[in-house]
Each structure stands twice: as C-alpha cells, then as structure tokens.
Amino acid sequence: MSIFRLVRVFAWWMAGLALAMVAGCSRHPVVLGNEAYVWQRQWTPALTEAIRASSDVVQGWRVLAAEVDVHGQWRTFRPDWAALANSSKPVVAVIRIEGQLADWDEARLLAGMQPVVTGWRQHGLNLVGVEIDYDCPTSRLRDYAHMLGVLHRQMGSSLRLSITALPTWLQSPDLDAVMTPADEMVLQVHAVQSPRAGLFDPRQAHAWMDMFAKRTHKPWRVALPAYGSRVSWDAQGRVASVESERASLVGGDANELFADPVAMQGFVASLGADVPANLIGIVWFRLPTDDDARAWSMATWRAVLSHVPLRVSLLAQVRTARHAPLRDLVLINTGNADVPLPSLVRLDAGCSLADGANGYILQRTAQGVFLARDQGGLLRAGRQLGIGWLRCDGVAALHIESGRAR
Numbered sequence: 001m002s003i004f005r006l007v008r009v010f011a012w013w014m015a016g017l018a019l020a021m022v023a024g025c026s027r028h029p030v031v032l033g034n035e036a037y038v039w040q041r042q043w044t045p046a047l048t049e050a051i052r053a054s055s056d057v058v059q060g061w062r063v064l065a066a067e068v069d070v071h072g073q074w075r076t077f078r079p080d081w082a083a084l085a086n087s088s089k090p091v092v093a094v095i096r097i098e099g100q101l102a103d104w105d106e107a108r109l110l111a112g113m114q115p116v117v118t119g120w121r122q123h124g125l126n127l128v129g130v131e132i133d134y135d136c137p138t139s140r141l142r143d144y145a146h147m148l149g150v151l152h153r154q155m156g157s158s159l160r161l162s163i164t165a166l167p168t169w170l171q172s173p174d175l176d177a178v179m180t181p182a183d184e185m186v187l188q189v190h191a192v193q194s195p196r197a198g199l200f201d202p203r204q205a206h207a208w209m210d211m212f213a214k215r216t217h218k219p220w221r222v223a224l225p226a227y228g229s230r231v232s233w234d235a236q237g238r239v240a241s242v243e244s245e246r247a248s249l250v251g252g253d254a255n256e257l258f259a260d261p262v263a264m265q266g267f268v269a270s271l272g273a274d275v276p277a278n279l280i281g282i283v284w285f286r287l288p289t290d291d292d293a294r295a296w297s298m299a300t301w302r303a304v305l306s307h308v309p310l311r312v313s314l315l316a317q318v319r320t321a322r323h324a325p326l327r328d329l330v331l332i333n334t335g336n337a338d339v340p341l342p343s344l345v346r347l348d349a350g351c352s353l354a355d356g357a358n359g360y361i362l363q364r365t366a367q368g369v370f371l372a373r374d375q376g377g378l379l380r381a382g383r384q385l386g387i388g389w390l391r392c393d394g395v396a397a398l399h400i401e402s403g404r405a406r
Helices: 003-025 045-054 081-087 106-120 138-155 175-179 202-215 261-273 298-305
Strands: 033-038 060-068 074-076 091-097 127-134 160-165 184-188 220-225 228-233 239-243 254-258 279-285 314-320 326-333 344-348 353-356 360-365 368-373 384-391 397-401
Touching: 033 045, 045 081, 045 298, 060 081, 060 106, 074 106, 091 106, 106 127, 106 138, 127 138, 138 160, 138 175, 160 175, 175 202, 184 202, 202 220, 202 261, 220 261, 261 279, 261 298, 314 397, 326 344, 344 384, 353 368, 360 384, 368 384
Parallel strands: 033 060, 033 279, 060 091, 091 127, 127 160, 160 184, 184 220, 220 279
Antiparallel strands: 060 074, 228 239, 228 254, 314 326, 326 384, 344 368, 344 397, 353 360, 353 384, 360 368
C-alpha cells in the first residue's frame, strides 16, 4: 500500500472517530415511559376523573385487583371497568400479598389467584399481565420462586407475569430463582427508613438500581413515589406505623414524610441521562386524586410526568377580613409544584391578640412572634391555607423562615 493511500485511510479513520465522538456527545437523554399504580380500594368519582385526566401522560395502569391479608384471607376489588377500558391503556392486574403473611400455603394462594385472573379477562380491558406484589421475607424467596413458576405455567403466554422486587433481596442467592419465571420486574426504591432519610434517598436508589441491573437481563421498571406518609416510631427508633393511602389506628408522635416533586423530577432526569441496563420505564406510586390528601396534586403530577419544569412559589400574606381590625394569615402556592409547608413563619405586628390554625401554633420568643408547625405537610399547587389570625389596627406582615423558633 502506498504512503498516500495509508495517509488517506488514516484520515478517513480519524474522521469517522471524530463523528462517533460528536454523536456520543450529542446523544439525547432517554425519555422513560410512565405507568401508574392505581392503589385505591374504593373507586370514587375523583379516581375516575384522575384516570381520565392522566391518560395522555400515562402509558399503562397497574391496578390493585385483590389482596391477601396476614391471615391468608382474600379481598377482591371492583374497579370502574368502563374508565379503564375507555382509557385504552394496557392494564396489569395486581395481586398484593401481605408481607407478614403468617402461613405460606402455595395451593391456597394459587387457588385464590385463578378466579381473579379469569374475572379480569371478562371486562373488555386491554389486560396485558398480572403482577404479584409481595414483600417476601428473604428466607422465603425459594418457596416464593416455586409458586411463581407454577403461576406462570397456569397463566400461559397470553399474559405477562410481573413481580415487585425489594432491595433487601439483592444480596440473596435465591433472587435468580425468583426472577426466572417472571417476564418483568418492578424494583421498589421508595420506603420508610428513618425520619432523616424520608421516603426516598436518590443516592441509595441509584445504588440499588445499579445492583439490580447487574442481576438481571430481563426488562424491568422502577417504582418511584408520588405521595406522602404519616410515620410513627417507637422508643428504639423502629417504625411503629405507616399511614398513607389508609388511615392508621396507631396514635402517638409521628412525622409527615413526603416525596419532593422537584427532587423526583431531578432524579428522573438523571435516569434519562444514564439509563441502567434493561430499564424500560417508571411506575409511579400512586395515581393522585383530589380526595387523596397525601398524594401530589394533579398539576404537579402532570408536570413531573410531562417533564415540564416545576416552579416553586410560596407566598405568605396578611389579609383584611370582613370585620376590621381582624386579619387572616394565609399561605398561598402560586407555582405549579406542591411545596412543603414551612415549619416557621414570622409575624411582624404589634398585636396582643393572635393565634395559629391548621397545625400552626403561636409562639412568642425573645426573637419575636412566630407561627410554628411541628408536623410536615404539603400545600398543593394553586391552593391556599389559613395558618392563623390576628386582631390589630397597625401594620402587619408575614415572613417565611427556615429553622425553628427559639
């Protein structure tokens, strides 16, 4: 080969390498599809409306169809079949098994699942699969794997078998056996760990996802939170109760923990920039409704799923009431993002009569007068909340503070 031809080949090779590098640097982020868990046990008009209002940003529904309680008793749920069918989205029927199930009876569990699957086939849905949601103890994974194998054979090839997976399984050698009969998995990375960690730790979630991606070659999704929970702790720092979609009967001191929509949107963006192997989408827990006080608002939900930038705007105002000199103290969310309620609001006013409301308590300290709140909470986009009142003839103003009154 002549020296001129060698130079020409080298030039072509360098040009190709440069193009490849440019293509790699200009690669667009991956947009992961969104599905939603419909976890409500009672189908209300608000839930039906949420299905309709979310159909353009959600690619599929994972609907709670039945659950098995700690004693092995079955309870089935009747959704709004017409709402699901009219959405024309793929539907996965979810069977939840209580993680603290006392006795493992494979035959009884399989017998209970069969009529659920058969029943959901008869309502004109675009039913594509069945999901088993079982927070299985690691010690029971081998038994669980055997049941999944039998269930997969019973269902046949017309429906996909999906399972939820826990990070606590990642170190178990039995995880492979559990994943073998499943067609797909949903890794849950949201959980109550401690008051400080909250419901979601982005760094921990990334670590779990990377570990899970190394354990499977099958398609999988990640479950992300769009809700809050009221969590109480015992004297040893262990979780005593969690109140989320259902009220808890356990009293005592508790913390309100919420998934921050702005943080979750940032996490989704980071996933799109570096997608773990075989990750095919996100499943959000749970579909918000107007009567679900602990879920995101519909405005925030749609913004996060549609990748619309969230705008945080929280105002504190003193309003003149009908009967002066009575004033109302109000927080107003004028943005499109649900925001945490501030723990402290300073009141500048030389008034002797004032008090807090809706979880805020008036505190007078050497540093001034404050409205303080011990429990967390969210103020939904476009909503307002009265936090107190005062009776005063002079000028008054509110200021949102960080930290707590001393």
